Amino acid sequence: MATTDTLPDKKYTDSLQTEVDAAFLYERIAAAEEVPAIARMFRELGAIEHEHATKMEAGLRSKGIAVALPPPSWRARLLDRIGKTFGYGYVIGVLLDTEKSISAAQLAQKEKSHIPISGDEANHVRILQTLLNNKIKVTGEHISRIEGKHRTIGGNALRAAVLGANDGLVSNMSLVMGVAGATDGQSGVLLAGMAGLLAGALSMALGEWISVKSSQELYERQMALEMLEIETNPEGEMRELALIYIAKGIPEAQAHQMAAAAILDTEHAHEILVKEELGINAEELKGSAWEAAIMSFILFAVGAILPVIPFFYASGYAAILQSLAFSALGLFVIGAAITLFTGKSIWFSGFRQVLFGLAAAAITYGIGKLIGVSIAG
Template sequence: MATTDPKAIKKYTDSLQTEVDAAYLYSRVAAAEEVPAIANMFRELGEIELEHVSKMTEKLLRDGIKITVPPPSWRARTLNRIGKLLGYGYIIGVLMDTEKSITAAQLAQKEKNHVPISGDEANHVKILQALLSSKSKVSGEHISRIEGKHKSIGGNALRAAVLGANDGLVSNMSLVMGVAGATDGQSGVLLAGMAGLLAGALSMALGEWISVKSSQELYERQMDLEMLEIETNPEGEMRELALIYTAKGIPEAQAHQMAAAAIQNTAHAHEILVKEELGINTEELKGSAWEAAITSFLLFAVGAILPVIPFFYTSGYMAIGQSLAFSTIGLFVIGAAITLFTGKSIWFSGFRQVLFGLAAAATTYVIGKLIGVSIAG
């Protein structure tokens, strides 16, 4: 007899959706991958996910649960579009998180049902880790490709965009509501809102500039010191290279041979030691501190301008109401965008963001109102 329990059906639908989305994203990453060996690995992972979907559906039918396999979700399709624009490095990170969540769910279910753990539950996590690890059997050039994509700015830029706009919106909405509460939405709100926008955006931009610039300067100094060590003590650096290779599982004799060959090319030895010993990704040094600062300024300003807009053309409670309306829409959009990182429901994340943002605005409005009454009295 087929189950009609909505919670059970939703649980199975969510599980199928996760598998379908993973298969879809693996296929998209594979299609975008230029290295055939790596593309085949991602393609096979996608095919395995589709097999999981098929077997899960068959089992549910045997248990009397009729369920329709869903198409790729809005989230998966949006992630694919982001991958096309910004690179698929961030998508690989999302897939890693998805595989970890699937593994955790499988282990919890087996523990609940007292089913022995086989050790195969985390196979996909291990495969992805191998692809993103220097211990992989794929060539060093291929690994560099994957690591470069995984650490690319695509995912970080997306996260920074959402969080930067959120900071601007919440902080400036709170400021605007505080001043509006003190003045009933009359004089001073527009000035305070624009001052808050500029102050916050400039602060964010300066902080980002200092962060990027100081990191670059630190990395450059460490890299210069490493080059100096190679030039003044090549034997010692060769031993370090041999230890690095040995730690990767390469036989000791072969590790020493590889180290001796690598040290003959100073630039190549420096590149290896910078990456393996210092843990520095040289791609990060190519970023512009000014570009990061300007981007942070604009992202903060985009969020911060929303609660201010109505005060350009109206005032009083009309402006306050419209300001809250614009801010509510912005908060919901930001909450929906956060689901790209978390995988939660759009409605859940959107309304949660609205609730927290409006709670902050209400608090500052009440405080402003009290201060305004106190001053007037």
């Protein structure tokens, strides 16, 4: 008779945690979804993941491995919070990546064990891709809702925030260490650090302003052309819209009916065609280029200020060591934040970020030291 005193391997606990987190997030997405048909699909996915978790727990216990269903992890709860704030489109993308990893692991294990492949291993991947590719056979309004969620900028904004702070920290830390190497942490380091912060932040802000503004102007021009086409050739646009619906898997007769109904209202037809044909999310046009520029400036500056702080009140090697400590802490936090996208261990990602950042600092410090010695000599 099997005993239950064997401690589980990390691979078992990680797999069980993955299933529990997926069930939790599917349920949270379903709770936030306004369309009943779509909410039901996510709720069913959550129920399946919960069933997987309970069966996995029972299977491990039958093998004498002591394990219990864990609560949702901090990462899952944080992703839920991000979904509530920015929209669940990014969270769905994370779940899709998770399902792909699980599917690949199942296929590899079956091939290794010479177990026939059933074709069901990637079912969840196909379901999520169907949702994200807008191929669910519901009304045109529902399709637009899915597309809007898929194109939400929340995940991109979060990623930009992390990477913006990382760029500011690594670039300014490298600059500060280079000047510190040349001057032994004495005169000029604070001035160089603040100059690097302002120059980098202003450059990032200007780049972001130009990017957002040019995108908005391009989209507005495309939308104006689309409206002109609707007004001058409504029959052709109706046929295009019908073909788009057919490509999404809607029956041909229903697709033509939906297109004919939509084209009767010019504004409504324009809204659908902008979204369906041009792939433009009108919500993105509401964003302010100045707001994006200011946020870019702040995020870069938050990272860039960390290596400079000690030089406000200290100098020499004491300031250099404190600067490295501040920078290492910031790098670890950024590495930990990156795990929201990768799903890797916080410690692995955090220390990897610290290692690469400090390696860059060491190189620039060494170069600065050589330059300082050459100038002094």
